[in-house]
Amino acid sequence: MPTGIPREGVLLDIYRRAMLIKLADDRFISQLSGGELQIAYYSPRGQEIVSAATSANLNTEDYVVTIYRGLHDHLAKGVPLKQLWAEFAGKATGTCKGKGGPMHITHPESGVLVTTGIVGAGLPIANGLALASKLRGEKRVTVCNFGDGASNIGAFHEALNLASVWKLPVIFLCHNNLYAEHTPFQKGTAVDSIAKRAASYDMPGVRVSGNDALEMYETSRIAIDRARNGGGPTLIEAMTFRFRGHNYGDRGEYIPAEQYAAAIESDPVTRYRQWLVEHLSGDTSLNEIDETIRHDIDEAVTFMRTSPYPTEDELNRDVFSEEF
Numbered sequence: 001m002p003t004g005i006p007r008e009g010v011l012l013d014i015y016r017r018a019m020l021i022k023l024a025d026d027r028f029i030s031q032l033s034g035g036e037l038q039i040a041y042y043s044p045r046g047q048e049i050v051s052a053a054t055s056a057n058l059n060t061e062d063y064v065v066t067i068y069r070g071l072h073d074h075l076a077k078g079v080p081l082k083q084l085w086a087e088f089a090g091k092a093t094g095t096c097k098g099k100g101g102p103m104h105i106t107h108p109e110s111g112v113l114v115t116t117g118i119v120g121a122g123l124p125i126a127n128g129l130a131l132a133s134k135l136r137g138e139k140r141v142t143v144c145n146f147g148d149g150a151s152n153i154g155a156f157h158e159a160l161n162l163a164s165v166w167k168l169p170v171i172f173l174c175h176n177n178l179y180a181e182h183t184p185f186q187k188g189t190a191v192d193s194i195a196k197r198a199a200s201y202d203m204p205g206v207r208v209s210g211n212d213a214l215e216m217y218e219t220s221r222i223a224i225d226r227a228r229n230g231g232g233p234t235l236i237e238a239m240t241f242r243f244r245g246h247n248y249g250d251r252g253e254y255i256p257a258e259q260y261a262a263a264i265e266s267d268p269v270t271r272y273r274q275w276l277v278e279h280l281s282g283d284t285s286l287n288e289i290d291e292t293i294r295h296d297i298d299e300a301v302t303f304m305r306t307s308p309y310p311t312e313d314e315l316n317r318d319v320f321s322e323e324f
């Protein structure tokens with residue numbers, strides 16, 4: 001193993017998370033195309049490494065905020081597969097008792113607070129979580145995930161400014177997948193790199209390949225350590241690509257064929273697996289890891305199928321606060 005590379009346990013940890021995301025996504029796609037699930041689905045396929053490598057640096061109590069395209073962030077952070085699957089299907093056993101659905105996965109026990117469908121809305125929420133940790137004197141950090149399109153929303157700029165002023169323990173992690181719905185990155189963004197925007201808010205801004213596990217792990221490690229030790233926020237722009245268009249049903253005709261082919265050709269999960277095969281000591285079977293994940297997914301699907309829908313008396317529960 002060359003020096004400067006994380007130890008084997010960490011490498012496998014990243015692999016496990018990335019493969020779980022890929023295989024879970026494959027299964028969701030087959031359930032959608034087979035008609036078993038009828039939900040709005042925003043696949044993170046192609047962006048697995050961003051979340052898998054970052055989460056390998058996080059503790060359970062650290063917070064993650066994410067968006068509708070959030071399956072990779074949920075699974076990497078440890079949302080239990082069964083509860084996640086049930087929530088996607090609107091079942092009472094889901095993370096939000098079936099009342100949130102795929103766009104609102106929230107699971108405080110694994111630090112996922114919250115998932116939002118409002119572009120840019122997660123950034124001020126992440127600041128709130130980070131401010132709470134800071135005021136309580138906790139060592140928690142908050143990772144805020146969002147897309148390239150979200151960096152053109154006012155809330156992005158307001159949140160980065162305040163996070164810098166208050167030196168909040170937050171990492172702004174932009175998954176730059178080169179498209180916002182059907183608009184290419186360069187058609188809707190004035191700068192050629194979102195990381196450059198960090199300069200306006202006097203914080204470090206780093207552009208990194210989000211498809212390279214080692215680069216992503218190291219860059220997020222530095223930003224997370226910095227936030228945890230009182231150094232304040234960092235903006236990371238992780239370059240990546242989404243393989244399945246904006247949402248399920250989008251055939252991606254607006255994506256140039258060569259760009260799409262090149263992205264698929266360098267599938268980050270396949271590439272990372274290949275790298276591991278060449279560099280691991282040989283004691284660990286990646287096939288065994290894959291098989292365990294497939295088994296866990298089968299169990300989660302069965303759990304979803306056999307779970308009930310919420311009853312009518314759940315309708316107003318957990319919706320209004322009792323205190324006000």
Ligand SMILES: Cc1ncc(C[n+]2csc(CCOP(=O)(O)OP(=O)(O)O)c2C)c(N)n1
Pocket residue numbers: 069117118119120146147148149150151177179180181246
């Ligand atoms: C405030 C707001 N404006 C517009 C939309 C519609 N919308 C949903 S997803 C999306 C694209 C966002 O792109 P990006 O931030 O790059 O994230 P990606 O989907 O690529 O992961 C838009 C405009 C929305 N949900 N919220």
Ligand SMILES: [Mg+2]
Pocket residue numbers: 147148149175176177178179180181
């Ligand atoms: Mg995007």
